[in-house]
Amino acid sequence: MFGKDSMIARTRRSMKDQPKQIFNWYLWTSALLVALPGVAKGFDEGNIARVIVNKQFLAEFGLSKLSATALADAKGWITAIATAGAVFGCLAIVGIVDKVGRLNALRVASLFYLAGILGQSFSNGNLSGLYASRFIGGFGIGGTTVVSPMYLAEIAPQSVRGMAIMMYAACQQLGVVFGFWVFYGVHLHFPLQHQWWAATLFQIVPLGVWLIGTFVVPESPRYHLLRGNYDQASRDLMRLRHLPADHGLVRGELDSAAAQIAAERSIKQGSGYFTIWKEVFATTGYRRRFALLFICHVLGQWSGANAITQFSPTIMSYFGITGDNASLIATGCYAIVKFLSAVATGAFLVDFVGRRRSLILGICIQFVTLLYIAIYLGVTTGRSPATIEANGNSLRASQGAIAAIFIHACGWSIGWFSMPYLLTSEVFPTRIRSHCVSFMMALHWAQNFGNSRATPSLLVAGNRYGAFIFFAGICAISLVFVGFAMPETAGRSLEGMDKLFAVPLWRVHKYAYPTDEDLKPEMRSDSPRSAESFEDKDKDAGSVRHVELA
Incomplete structure (x- = not known):
């Protein structure tokens, strides 16, 4: 793993072979602003987990x-x-993302999310209104979740x-942190009758930041190529790469993407909804990608982590963590661990260690921790917290179960949480990407x-421990x-996935792991400027990037 032919060494060589200008502040600012919508999913999950156990909320809606x-x-x-609404939101967005652009589609989705936030906050005890508002917010x-990862995959240098x-996955976990800790803040400083809706309404703050950000960042160059606008694609890619239009890397990246789109269109005419899907299932390579990602999403969602997040107060109570303050702090710390794990995965693992090895490591951690929790619950189910605390061995086992929950969060962030988003956004060609994503x-x-619907019943039917045995089985x-x-896609170009x-x-x-040749960026050799000559020009005449951005 660490030798000269390791994934880490080859990725480093690939990055060194590319101009330093492409890893610039404008690229990362654009990526961050479009990654921020990930906060929406996480914030909703973290917030609703606390809302549904809030006494005032239960009383206001007659649930108590x-x-x-x-x-x-x-x-x-x-x-x-909300997750049901999200299903329809994902399917509906494909109708506009290739017609009006990635950024306009993101704005439309954000407005639905805003409408859902306002509807929930001011539903005033109307349960039907609450359901409708959560559906609309989930739609947004x-x-x-479709647009942001797609945009990030299309603007990022392949290395x-x-x-x-x-960054999008990390923002989802940041949203969970916000969801838990914002509720903790309003729990401390707001009257009981205002707590749940004040925390829900706070979601407007990050939404406003990324909505404004969509007017600052450039459109995806690959979207412009899909619409046949090579010149605009070149201008936006220049801004993202901080390189001139005639640089070999810019021309190579654009020409490779344009050639793939043209080749796909020459083989399969038409761009209608059913024409695209017929193409997906009629083409062997596309069909294999579809099957791979289909299975990934099913296994990832049933590996147990979302159940733990959404019902974390309930599950934490199994280990003796009860009371509002203790439960809020425990679930808030759990969210922080998931966020930090996602950041570490994005910064150090996915591009250097690779997607495949990261996924295997994450699943192994999930499997071991879930098995421990299942054994603990199987032994202690029916015992009161006082009985467990009175026995030294039981108390240590309980503390071990709490630790296992937090370690499981790390494994989830490294593996099944991160990889389906990543792989879904990068393995499909541009022409069919929006439909498949x-x-x-x-x-x-x-x-x-x-x-979400099955977990409460699964916990009851399985006498608590049975649910965790099921999740561990999915991990196996x-x-x-x-x-x-699972192939290794790290470092490969979006247009280089076919083989x-x-x-x-x-x-x-x-054939999973890439060679040095696979990691080389697309570069036009007939360009008047190579990467090295551009760097020399940049040093001698002052930075060209300021002229380009202007």
């Missing part, structure tokens, strides 16, 4: 009078209805594409919906699948 079974069902629907969130897309994210949300299946079928899927999925492991 329900039986335990009816209350559990109502909580499940309140949590899950679903749209952002750091994983890091750029992981929207479907995969709709599938992601549909599985999330099913998970995941390890086998990833070992055989990965020239073999059946069960043989992918034999």
Whole structure:
């Protein structure tokens, strides 16, 4: 892993071979602003986990009078209805993302999210209004989960594409942090009757930042190429790369993307919805990519982490963490661990260690920790917290279970949380990317919906520990699948994925890792300026980038 032919060494060589100008502040600012919509998904998950156990919320909507079974069902629907909306948001956004652009599509999705926030905050005890508002907000969130990762994959240099897309994943976890800790803040400083809606309304703050940001960043150059506007694509890519239009890397990247789009169109005419899907299933390489990502999203969503996040107060209570303050702090710290793990994964693992190895490591951590929690709950279910605390061995086992929950969060961030977003955004060609990404994210949300609805019942039917055995079993299946079928996409160009899927999925492991040739950026050799000559020009005559940006 660490030798001269390792993934880390080859990625470093690839980055050194590229002009330093492409890793510039404007690229990373653009990436951050478009990654911020990830906060929406995480904020909603973290916030609603606290809202549905808030006493004032339960009383205001008449839920405190329900039986335990009816209350559990109502909580499940309140949590899950947003994910149902997200399914439709993902499917609907494909109708505009290739017609009006990535940024305009993101603005439309953000407005739906805003409408959902306002509707929830001012539903005034109307349960039907709350359901409708959460559905509308989820519709908007679903749209952002399609557009943001797609945009990030299309603007990032290939050597750091994983890091750029992981900014979106990290923002999702940042949203969970906001969701938990904002609620903790209003719990301390707001009257009880205002707490839940004040925390919900706070989601407007990050939304306003990224909505304004969409008017600062450039459109995706690949979108312009898809619409046949090479000149505008060149101008936007110049801004993102801080290189002149005649630089070999700029021309090579544009020509490679344009050639792939032209080749796809020459083989398959038409761009209608059903024409695109017929092409996906009729083309062997596309069909294999579709099958790979379909299985990834199903396994990832049922590996248990979303259940723990969405029902974390309930699950934490199994380990003796009860009371409002203790529960708020524990779930808030859990969110911070997930966020920091996602940041570390994006900064150090996905582009250097690689997607495949990171995924295997993450799943292994999930499997071990889930198995420990299942054993602990199997032994202690039925015992009171006082009984557990009175026994030294039981108390240490309980503390170990709490630690396992936090370690599990790290494994989730390294593996199944991060990789489906990353792989979905990068393996599909430009012509079919928006359709396939929207479907995969709709599938992601549909599985999330099913998970949200099933978890309360699964915890009851499985006597708590059975649910964790189920999740551990999914992780075991995941390890086998990833070992055989998962390719390594780190460092490859978006247009260089085709040969990965020239073999059946069960043989992918034999050809999974890229060679030095695969990691080389697309470069026009007939360009009047090479990377080295541009750097010399930059040093001698002052930075050209300021002229270009102007």
